[in-house]
Amino acid sequence: MSGDIFRQDSMEEKVCITQYEQKEYDSCSWENEEFDDPSFNNLIHEAETAIDAGVYPTRIYQGSSGSYFVKNVEGKTIGVFKPKDEEPYGRLNPKWTKWMHRMCCPCCFGRSCLIPNQGYMSEAGASLVDQKLGLSVVPKTKIVMLASETFNYLRIDVEKSKAKKLVTEHFPKVGRKFNRLGLPPKKGSFQVFVENFKDADFHLRKFESDPLDPDTSKNFQQQFERLVVLDYIIRNTDRGNDNWLINYKKSKAASDDEEATPASIEVAAIDNGLAFPIKHPDSWRAYPYHWAWLPYAKIPFSQETKDLVLDKISDMNFVQDICDDMYGLSLTDKGFDKQMFEKQMSVMRGQILNLSQALKDGKSPLQLVQMPSVFVERSRGHVGTSEKFRNFSNTFTQRFQKKAPFFSWC
Numbered sequence: 001m002s003g004d005i006f007r008q009d010s011m012e013e014k015v016c017i018t019q020y021e022q023k024e025y026d027s028c029s030w031e032n033e034e035f036d037d038p039s040f041n042n043l044i045h046e047a048e049t050a051i052d053a054g055v056y057p058t059r060i061y062q063g064s065s066g067s068y069f070v071k072n073v074e075g076k077t078i079g080v081f082k083p084k085d086e087e088p089y090g091r092l093n094p095k096w097t098k099w100m101h102r103m104c105c106p107c108c109f110g111r112s113c114l115i116p117n118q119g120y121m122s123e124a125g126a127s128l129v130d131q132k133l134g135l136s137v138v139p140k141t142k143i144v145m146l147a148s149e150t151f152n153y154l155r156i157d158v159e160k161s162k163a164k165k166l167v168t169e170h171f172p173k174v175g176r177k178f179n180r181l182g183l184p185p186k187k188g189s190f191q192v193f194v195e196n197f198k199d200a201d202f203h204l205r206k207f208e209s210d211p212l213d214p215d216t217s218k219n220f221q222q223q224f225e226r227l228v229v230l231d232y233i234i235r236n237t238d239r240g241n242d243n244w245l246i247n248y249k250k251s252k253a254a255s256d257d258e259e260a261t262p263a264s265i266e267v268a269a270i271d272n273g274l275a276f277p278i279k280h281p282d283s284w285r286a287y288p289y290h291w292a293w294l295p296y297a298k299i300p301f302s303q304e305t306k307d308l309v310l311d312k313i314s315d316m317n318f319v320q321d322i323c324d325d326m327y328g329l330s331l332t333d334k335g336f337d338k339q340m341f342e343k344q345m346s347v348m349r350g351q352i353l354n355l356s357q358a359l360k361d362g363k364s365p366l367q368l369v370q371m372p373s374v375f376v377e378r379s380r381g382h383v384g385t386s387e388k389f390r391n392f393s394n395t396f397t398q399r400f401q402k403k404a405p406f407f408s409w410c
Helices: 019-026 038-052 096-104 119-133 155-170 200-209 214-234 303-314 316-330 338-360 365-369
Strands: 005-008 014-017 068-071 077-083 141-146 186-192 244-249 264-269 374-378 396-400
Touching: 038 068, 038 077, 038 141, 038 186, 077 119, 077 141, 119 141, 119 186, 119 214, 119 303, 119 316, 200 244, 214 264, 214 303, 214 338, 214 365, 303 316, 303 338, 316 338, 338 365, 338 374, 338 396
Parallel strands: none
Antiparallel strands: 005 014, 068 077, 077 186, 141 186, 244 264, 374 396
16 A cells, blocks of 8 residues: 555554554644643643653553553552553554454454444543532543553654654754654543552452441442442443442551541442443343342432432433533544434433433332333434523434344343
């Protein structure tokens, strides 16, 4: 292919990138935008400072994509960075299993209900929904730009970076004309790292033999319900008991040196990259919520959860605000497709409609997931607008899903 650049790795895989893509890649800005969150801005500055000092992010070997623990200059982990181009089916994914999947089974890889290579946007979107609803279960996540020698790059980018540094060392006047000396920054999601948390499955097994005390159990039930609310609204297609976390500290009796401390428990919803589908799963797999099989899912939603979210999600102006914020976030992706986005929002609005009805009817999380899947689609005359609508029925139409996936249990 004329004008194309190839990288060949140890698996004899060829990754193709056009001159246009390379030019766009090279033109990426080094600068991260300033967020309306000083603590998050400081965290990103710490990450950049550490990378400049040679404390590089380390690759996480679990999972099917290139994701990295980001550290500060002291070597302490402060965040998790997931570059867009290293997602499961991204062109620079360093994990060979997904490459094999794509090469050997091109007709059935991926999830037909999801937009490919949008995991980083889904991570940030889940954090946005979490903050809008006040759930406080998703560690803060935003879209940032980072560059590091430990990320997976095209060989040409690595060689260009080395050549520019060499030229700059020997010919400083020429080097000053280069737009950038280092590796090109990668765009991806950056999630604040949460300490002292373990996989939910670890604690859930322990709770079976060592039950929580009544107060802690009530607190955990409320936080579990917040996880349910989040997953249901964003239609998370990948929520097992190994990708949400629990931080549980047992109570301590008073001693000569320390005062008594009550038990505490926290829940964190991580790995939200496979959410916001364009349709409900209707092919081979149903991608169920695995928390629905837990005993906590059989308990009706608490009054605390109703007080927290019911008024918000019953207000279509509030729902439209979420859609508008999601629209602003999605626009930052160069591959943004308005029609695909509207399909995502149709699913999300349908989930919100079901959730609000379930809360009003006093249902449990288990009963919630058994409700018929519904789409709430915007009327054609209003596509693309962001005005606030007072009359829901005049603006949206409801449609139930007719097709069911072949396997309902996986």
